[in-house]
Amino acid sequence: MSVRFHEAFSLDSARRQFNFFEHFFGDSLRDLWAVTGVGSAAVVDAQDGGVIRLTTGATANNQYNLNWGDMRTLHINKKVTIETRLKAITTTTQYIFIELMYDQDNFVGFWVLEDGNWKVRSENGGIITDLDSGIDLDGNFHVFRIECFPVGEVHFYIDDVECGNSPITTNIPSDAADYLQPLIRITTRENVAKSMDIDYVVVRQER
Numbered sequence: 001m002s003v004r005f006h007e008a009f010s011l012d013s014a015r016r017q018f019n020f021f022e023h024f025f026g027d028s029l030r031d032l033w034a035v036t037g038v039g040s041a042a043v044v045d046a047q048d049g050g051v052i053r054l055t056t057g058a059t060a061n062n063q064y065n066l067n068w069g070d071m072r073t074l075h076i077n078k079k080v081t082i083e084t085r086l087k088a089i090t091t092t093t094q095y096i097f098i099e100l101m102y103d104q105d106n107f108v109g110f111w112v113l114e115d116g117n118w119k120v121r122s123e124n125g126g127i128i129t130d131l132d133s134g135i136d137l138d139g140n141f142h143v144f145r146i147e148c149f150p151v152g153e154v155h156f157y158i159d160d161v162e163c164g165n166s167p168i169t170t171n172i173p174s175d176a177a178d179y180l181q182p183l184i185r186i187t188t189r190e191n192v193a194k195s196m197d198i199d200y201v202v203v204r205q206e207r
Helices: 011-016
Strands: 017-023 034-037 039-044 051-056 063-067 080-088 094-103 106-113 117-124 127-136 142-149 153-158 179-188 195-206
Touching (some): 080 179, 106 179, 127 153, 179 195
Antiparallel strands (some): 017 195, 094 106
8 A cells, every 4th residue: 555645734743844845936946956967957837837847968978967956954764755746758768866865876766767667776885776666667747756764664656656676675875874865867878868847846854
């Protein structure tokens, strides 16, 4: 059974939790977000009430990233959840990553190569657990959710259904690398620009 993400708002829940919600709209990206790499980010108000469109450069291995600019405030040893709704505009010859990450050797997340299946992954100090979710990439909007639990489990959901090979219980970031930030990345694998639309990002953590 899927674990439901949302609960009714109350003053008590506000005291117990850190809650962050971004529904991209307006003329520009808010300052708390950082975009890096070769490419562009554009807020598109006409799409689904507002999306941020990430587009790579047009040379193989160009990548474009959306994160909190190394503002790592999420603790892997507390219950922390990230949820995002996004779609790939192009579905071939690319990488897409959705992560809670410290650095390239310490993270948990989804990733997909070209037009294959989404993978669920954890990496601690460069040691990797990398498993097939059983869900393939397509060009539609889907909701991706990652839930980290203090007992050393990370659960992965697509459209509120827990993925195959979830939860992961091995190679979860720890020690000095236990403070994380959201990262969403797209990388082209050919000399053609690749794009995706991100509708929202939600983060919740127990205090």
